[in-house]
């Protein structure tokens with residue numbers, strides 16, 4: 001197999017740094033026996049079972065799967081300004097324990113990441129604290145949409161639009177004119193939109209009619225699927241009109257899955273994400289778990305969950321993102337109407353989804369289920385967000401990011417195992433199937449389960465590539481049009 005580790009430029013003779021052998025290599029296309037070799041942080045070669053090149057270190061992966069390092073394209077690591085909830089030291093450790101080697105962070109911090117210059121300041125603040133590599137989503141400031149035309153993939157891989165808000169997401173685009181302008185601008189400059197697609201006006205109507213939720217079991221009925229359905233219908237119409245690439249986040253209801261699947265089938269550039277928590281909990285769990293699973297969008301009914309699982313298993317869903325959005329125990333203990341939505345999830349993503357796949361589809365081959373995960377949580381987010389040149393697959397020349405997974409280990413999620421700063425998990429007491437034994441980022445072990453040790457916090461800010469081509473009119477023309485009103 002050809003190998004050209006193009007960013008090493010070093011002597012490529014002699015022993016490689018690391019060989020992993022006797023494993024099962026997971027790709028979106030299938031699972032193959034073999035291993036891989038690593039030189040200077042990149043995959044040097046994919047190895048057949050009988051290939052054993054000389055190496056400084058050898059790992060025997062017998063009985064283990066070798067997955068590509070996972071990419072969580074939806075985390076809130078809360079820097080700057082909200083670091084009492086989470087920070088990059090804790091958040092990136094939680095990622096490493098969960099087999100995630102790259103995260104893409106959301107912009108609703110304090111202050112938010114609105115201006116491309118904010119990205120450089122944020123990267124400087126993170127430097128030296130993250131175990132995992134990272135890039136950013138840009139926030140959209142309704143008052144300054146022209147900032148969208150200034151951003152490059154270096155600063156942000158997409159622009160995030162909140163169509164409904166909450167405590168830590170106050171910057172909602174409510175005006176239809178502003179929303180139209182954002183879709184038109186994003187299409188013109190070739191940036192993908194990622195959307196919290198719930199309709200704020202629908203929720204305002206319901207609150208005005210029946211008041212805010214007083215008990216946790218009221219929450220789903222006060223933040224119902226109609227908010228999501230109305231917003232998704234608007235998104236589809238705007239995509240149809242402007243050709244904007246749109247990725248709808250944390251889709252929660254069967255109706256939204258159907259609408260978005262139909263729109264994609266009709267050729268529109270729409271994709272969508274689901275979260276582990278919408279796959280793991282239903283509204284019936286709310287009475288027991290209270291604020292821990294108060295989420296935005298709300299946790300829905302069993303029939304919705306079945307539809308989400310079908311889209312994960314059979315296609316439809318493009319990415320699974322954790323929406324890791326921790327709050328402190330104290331914040332979550334506030335009265336029902338004030339407890340902020342969100343939960344930690346970057347550590348739980350892989351075990352929760354793999355466990356769910358085994359429970360819901362016990363007769364499916366493990367190989368096929370892991371292949372699907374290698375697409376949903378590695379190859380697909382890498383392609384969608386412009387980092388496929390380095391991340392998302394096990395291939396020569398790409399970064400040596402991989403995970404050793406023991407598929408048959410079972411274990412219980414406990415509060416003391418939570419690496420996130422908040423120290424709690426909605427999955428406490430769950431029996432999980434499949435354990436991450438080793439997480440490797442650019443050839444370095446960043447999590448070793450046996451010894452409970454982490455690597456060095458040398459995570460890099462990634463240079464993404466444009467994942468879309470700007471259409472006409474030109475960026476300059478759009479900027480002129482925007483500054484005119």
Ligand SMILES: [Zn+2]
Pocket residue numbers: 074076106323325
């Ligand atoms: Zn989020």
